Amino acid sequence: MVNDSDEGGAGRAARSKRADARRNKETLLDAAAAVFVTSGVDAPVRAIAAEAGVGLGTIYRHFPTRADLIIAVYRHQVDACAEAGPALLATSATPYAALGRWIHLFVDFLVTKHGLATALQSEDAGFDTLHAYFLDRLVPVCTQLLEAAAASGEIRSDLEAYELMRGVGNLCIGAESDPRYDARRLVDLLVAGLRRPH
Known part of the structure; x- marks a missing residue:
């Protein structure tokens, strides 16, 4: 039997995780925009990763190309x-x-x-x-x-x-x-x- 409070906690955790993922994606986009301003759209992905403070894998997970x-x-x-x-x-x-x-x-x-x-x-x-x-x-x-x-x-x-x-x-x-x-x-x-x- 599932406790209602357990379901509420799971729902809050899922919403919090989605909000964190959205913030992380926005941080990546802001970092990419900043790098594009200084270096153009052909800037290395590693420069965007460094600006965002994340690994290359994180960028490719969100944006495969x-x-x-x-x-x-x-x-x-x-x-x-x-x-x-x-x-x-x-x-x-x-x-x-x-x-x-x-x-x-x-x-x-x-x-x-x-x-x-x-x-x-x-x-x-x-x-x-x-x-x-x-x-x-x-x-x-x-x-x-x-x-x-x-x-x-x-x-x-x-x-x-x-x-x-x-x-x-x-x-x-x-x-x-x-x-x-x-x-x-x-x-x-x-x-x-x-x-x-x-």
């Missing part, structure tokens, strides 16, 4: 950017301030994904859905921020989220390879241009 790892890092970064939008709206002084801070995170994602874009254009079928995932996750967040800033009267209301994100993306092209080009400064000018004239 480099493509699996790149896809997971990309999705993880998109998710972080998407989740930041509502949090910034809740904690920023104004919706326009939240929009500006979110655009900075978006720029960081675009500028620091060294080699991801090239890797994502490879023939691996796993990459096919990532652009759609990027749009599905981020366009609604940007829309929410734009609508909140427009409703507060801070910015003009005739701009689509996709249009703004595309403009920001175009300003970021090549920024990582040209130290004389400051994409963030130009993006700041673009965001300043959204303000409703007084």
Whole structure:
């Protein structure tokens, strides 16, 4: 006969184990993203393992191929950017301030994904859905921020989220390879241009 308290303890232990596994995977993804920023997506897996403080086997258990790892890092970064939008709206002084801070995170994602874009254009079928995932996750967040800033009267209301994100993306092209080009400064000018004239 199984004691109810034993079942409760087993359930808590299983949930705790799942939470630990999720945290470990997120630590790996954060470590991989940091290494990709400094060394590109072709960085040795041992460098990622060292950054994460784990063995090579742990990485290969979670991500059997480099493509699996790149896809997971990309999705993880998109998710972080998407989740930041509502949090910034809740904690920023104004919706326009939240929009500006979110655009900075978006720029960081675009500028620091060294080699991801090239890797994502490879023939691996796993990459096919990532652009759609990027749009599905981020366009609604940007829309929410734009609508909140427009409703507060801070910015003009005739701009689509996709249009703004595309403009920001175009300003970021090549920024990582040209130290004389400051994409963030130009993006700041673009965001300043959204303000409703007084």
